[in-house]
Amino acid sequence: MYILKNAFLNIKSAKGRNILIAIIVLVIAVSSCISLSVKQSAKTAEEEGLKNLSISASISVDRSKLMQNAQNSGQDARTQMQSVQQLTLEEMQTYAQSESVKEFLYTLTASVNGFEVDPVSDEDTSEEETTTQTPSDAQTPTTPGGNMQQDGMGGRGNFLQGDFSVVGYNSYSAMSDFVSGGSKITSGEIFDVTSDSNVCVISEELAAFNSLAVGDTIMLTNPDNEEQYFTFTITGVYSYTSTSSSDEFGRNFSTAMDPANRIYTSYTALNKFIAYTKENAEVTTDDNGREQTTALSGTTSGTYLFASVEDYEAFAEDAKTMGLGDSYTVSSSDLSSYEESLVPIQNTAKFANLMLWVVLAVGGAILVVLNIFNIRERKYEVGVLTAIGMKKRKVATQFVAELLAVTLIAIVAGSGVGAVLSVPVSDALLASQIEAQETKESEQSESFGRPGQSMQGAGGGTGSSQQSFGNSAQVDYITTLSAKTDFWVLGQLMAIGILLTFFASLVAVVFVMRYEPLKILSERA
Amino acid sequence: MSILRLENLSFSYDSRVQVLKDINYSFEKGKVYGIVGKSGAGKTTLLSLLSGLARPTGGKIYYDDKDITKIDRYRYRSRYVGVIFQSFNLIPGYTALRNVTLSMDVSGKKIPNKKAHALEMLSKVELNEAEAGRKILKLSGGEQQRVAIARALSYDPDIILADEPTGNLDLGTQEEIINIFKRLAREENKCVIIVTHSPEVAKNVDEIYSLAPLKAESAGKKH
Ligand SMILES: Nc1ncnc2c1ncn2[C@@H]1O[C@H](COP(=O)(O)OP(=O)(O)O)[C@@H](O)[C@H]1O
Ligand SMILES: [Mg+2]
Numbered sequence: 106m107y108i109l110k111n112a113f114l115n116i117k118s119a120k121g122r123n124i125l126i127a128i129i130v131l132v133i134a135v136s137s138c139i140s141l142s143v144k145q146s147a148k149t150a151e152e153e154g155l156k157n158l159s160i161s162a163s164i165s166v167d168r169s170k171l172m173q174n175a176q177n178s179g180q181d182a183r184t185q186m187q188s189v190q191q192l193t194l195e196e197m198q199t200y201a202q203s204e205s206v207k208e209f210l211y212t213l214t215a216s217v218n219g220f221e222v223d224p225v226s227d228e229d230t231s232e233e234e235t236t237t238q239t240p241s242d243a244q245t246p247t248t249p250g251g252n253m254q255q256d257g258m259g260g261r262g263n264f265l266q267g268d269f270s271v272v273g274y275n276s277y278s279a280m281s282d283f284v285s286g287g288s289k290i291t292s293g294e295i296f297d298v299t300s301d302s303n304v305c306v307i308s309e310e311l312a313a314f315n316s317l318a319v320g321d322t323i324m325l326t327n328p329d330n331e332e333q334y335f336t337f338t339i340t341g342v343y344s345y346t347s348t349s350s351s352d353e354f355g356r357n358f359s360t361a362m363d364p365a366n367r368i369y370t371s372y373t374a375l376n377k378f379i380a381y382t383k384e385n386a387e388v389t390t391d392d393n394g395r396e397q398t399t400a401l402s403g404t405t406s407g408t409y410l411f412a413s414v415e416d417y418e419a420f421a422e423d424a425k426t427m428g429l430g431d432s433y434t435v436s437s438s439d440l441s442s443y444e445e446s447l448v449p450i451q452n453t454a455k456f457a458n459l460m461l462w463v464v465l466a467v468g469g470a471i472l473v474v475l476n477i478f479n480i481r482e483r484k485y486e487v488g489v490l491t492a493i494g495m496k497k498r499k500v501a502t503q504f505v506a507e508l509l510a511v512t513l514i515a516i517v518a519g520s521g522v523g524a525v526l527s528v529p530v531s532d533a534l535l536a537s538q539i540e541a542q543e544t545k546e547s548e549q550s551e552s553f554g555r556p557g558q559s560m561q562g563a564g565g566g567t568g569s570s571q572q573s574f575g576n577s578a579q580v581d582y583i584t585t586l587s588a589k590t591d592f593w594v595l596g597q598l599m600a601i602g603i604l605l606t607f608f609a610s611l612v613a614v615v616f617v618m619r620y621e622p623l624k625i626l627s628e629r630a
Numbered sequence: 631m632s633i634l635r636l637e638n639l640s641f642s643y644d645s646r647v648q649v650l651k652d653i654n655y656s657f658e659k660g661k662v663y664g665i666v667g668k669s670g671a672g673k674t675t676l677l678s679l680l681s682g683l684a685r686p687t688g689g690k691i692y693y694d695d696k697d698i699t700k701i702d703r704y705r706y707r708s709r710y711v712g713v714i715f716q717s718f719n720l721i722p723g724y725t726a727l728r729n730v731t732l733s734m735d736v737s738g739k740k741i742p743n744k745k746a747h748a749l750e751m752l753s754k755v756e757l758n759e760a761e762a763g764r765k766i767l768k769l770s771g772g773e774q775q776r777v778a779i780a781r782a783l784s785y786d787p788d789i790i791l792a793d794e795p796t797g798n799l800d801l802g803t804q805e806e807i808i809n810i811f812k813r814l815a816r817e818e819n820k821c822v823i824i825v826t827h828s829p830e831v832a833k834n835v836d837e838i839y840s841l842a843p844l845k846a847e848s849a850g851k852k853h
């Protein structure tokens with residue numbers, strides 16, 4: 106093929122012109138390579154993260170919806186909200202029948218007092234025995250979290266804050282603190298979660314505070330009726346790391362919020378206790394006509410686990426068809442915090458995408474203009490070539506081949522440079538995005554007047570309530586992109602190169618096709 | 631039998647300015663023809679028509695009894711005719727040698743050892759290897775003219791069209807060139823058509839056609 110030989114000779118002899126084109130294409134290739142690598146790695150990071158994410162969700166009352174309804178119908182928001190109750194365990198279990206649910210976990214939380222067991226507290230409690238506090242004056246302020254739960258349960262009567270919070274689990278998976286490694290058994294062992302015997306684990310601090318050890322028993326009492334008690338055997342003592350600032354926060358309000366005073370048991374055991382207090386409850390009616398009961402009130406929260414985001418989304422649909430009312434919402438705090446953790450990466454990818462298009466548009470325009478000048482300069486050459494009988498199609502092919510060769514060489518070189526540069530550049534881009542995001546977050550926190558709360562816990566009622574109240578969370582952003590220039594990126598680069606050459610040389614082709622040798626040659630003469 | 635035959639050939643630029651009108655010439659193989667005429671008579675225009683660069687606006691040109699507008703004009707130009715343009719039409723950035731070999735490549739003819747053949751053609755017009763390796767830009771007018779001649783002959787076409795091929799040459803070389811053309815006609819049975827002002831050339835050709843400027847045109851600009 107003499108055309109290729111000729112093209113090669115032309116590239117060699119017109120060095121200046123080709124070096125200029127090569128530099129432009131090199132710049133386009135380097136920036137495109139970086140952009141594409143960043144985009145690709147962001148996508149991979151997002152997909153990988155999603156794949157490894159086990160999603161948990163809970164069903165809660167959709168308060169914003171209720172408030173909106175109240176506004177629309179002119180009804181009192183409080184009436185609206187009080188008319189809707191949190192789901193009962195039975196209801197939650199119904200929805201757990203959905204095929205999308207991998208596992209259904211639930212916990213029962215109750216606030217109790219202890220007999221001859223003192224809660225861990227910084228304050229000196231020795232003189233005034235907290236365990237003997239009378240129910241009537243127990244207007245203990247609760248934490249925002251606790252309050253929310255209460256509102257949702259509307260009208261179940263006053264909820265007395267005890268000294269300890271007892272949490273009953275139906276499954277080991279539900280014990281998120283242990284699952285995440287935040288809490289660890291340091292002596293003894295965890296109780297059998299399926300057992301209905303009264304067994305529990307307590308914190309090291311509580312054990313030390315009351316000189317308790319594995320095998321000892323503790324007596325937990327109903328704060329509303331100290332006569333009602335259950336004895337629990339300690340099977341293990343655990344240590345915990347206080348990861349959430351809400352722990353510190355809650356501790357100042359009530360001892361029960363102090364993680365040291367948290368007692369873990371099985372769902373069945375705690376439920377038995379609650380059932381017992383209910384059977385033997387005294388019901389009275391207060392001045393406002395509200396019913397008051399001395400029964401121990403437990404808060405059930407359910408968490409659905411899913412294998413994938415799709416399953417989670419399918420579940421939301423399923424629940425609706427299974428009869429979940431409009432007043433409830435299915436939400437996943439770990440999905441939304443994961444999504445939040447992606448924000449910097451997504452912003453980086455967006456920036457990379459913008460950069461790609463700008464570079465392509467500007468670079469492409471320069472290349473086209475440069476090519477127009479080139480072809481005009483080579484007009485006489487075209488005239489001669491066609492005059493000696495070279496078909497215009499071949500002349501055009503030769504010109505395109507010249508441009509393509511230069512472009513491909515520059516793209517290969519550019520993707521090499523780009524592959525090397527994409528790692529530091531993408532890390533720098535991501536770092537600046539994270540910084541920007543964190544500044545935004547901290548500004549938000551400031552305006553809320555308190556630091557963000559952890560959403561680490563595997564959802565549950567608390568997590569989703571926090572969410573619906575817009576507390577900002579401390580997000581673990583994905584901080585590395587490890588931008589990789591893979592074959593997909595290289596393929597895209599080649600496509601870009603061929604497309605650029607195509608557009609740039611389209612101009613050449615049009616010019617060549619329009620040229621008439623007789624005219625060119627007689628102009629020259 | 632004539633290799634080229636013009637039948638009532640007419641031509642006008644931009645379909646207004648008539649340059650040629652009702653020309654009936656006939657050219658045979660084995661002969662050297664001379665076309666003479668005043669400047670602006672339309673000699674170059676006639677060669678453009680014969681080489682297929684321009685299309686007749688009236689009448690017909692037959693190559694080997696085929697209407698040349700009916701055959702692939704690129705193939706016609708690259709294989710059957712060799713043109714020595716008045717303004718040479720060489721690619722300035724290429725060497726003399728490359729200009730010649732490119733034409734051989736374009737012709738698509740099987741020519742063994744193109745480079746050696748091109749050098750041989752160049753040496754026939756008194757250009758040595760050093761000159762052959764020089765870019766056209768660095769050659770004198772006379773040297774360029776000889777490169778143009780070597781190029782036209784390099785792929786062995788049936789017809790040689792030459793537009794004032796000796797204009798830039800000294801008498802000695804002129805004679806060389808005329809001898810080459812004569813030998814091509816006699817020994818290789820080519821049809822050589824030379825546009826010329828030179829009485830020396832005119833004396834040596836087998837047949838002369840004289841182009842007179844058209845009346846309307848004679849009042850016009852001179853070339
Ligand atoms: N490309 C062109 N467009 C318009 N007129 C032209 C063109 N080329 C030549 N002419 C005119 O045609 C006439 C013949 O020109 P040309 O064939 O070059 O004459 P010659 O070669 O005999 O000197 C002249 O009057 C010239 O001005
Ligand atoms: Mg002329």
